[in-house]
Amino acid sequence: MNLETVISKVRKLAADADVSHVDFMAVQVTLTDCDPGMFYVEVKDHKVNVEPYDYHDRNCAISMKSDDFDKLISGELDPVAAFTVGKLKVDGDIGKALEFSNLLK
16 A cells, blocks of 8 residues: 555545544654655644654654554554554554544544
């Protein structure tokens, strides 16, 4: 799966996400099998932005293969199980990573 397809899916999910309870969240996503494979999801002022850029002022950064990320956002892969078996790596606030995965379901 390529980066544009993933970003398109995330944007569609983000458009339907309830972010009324989220003040701020910024998550950098790196898809380890795409080049380039980096984008960010930011919730700010109760709006979601998804952009194909590096985000330095983030709560956390997650990395995983694109197929696993697709399964994660479609609800087929549990984020805790993915983290436990090493399919999902988190750098930073693990709570925000979990909040992020629940936001896009």
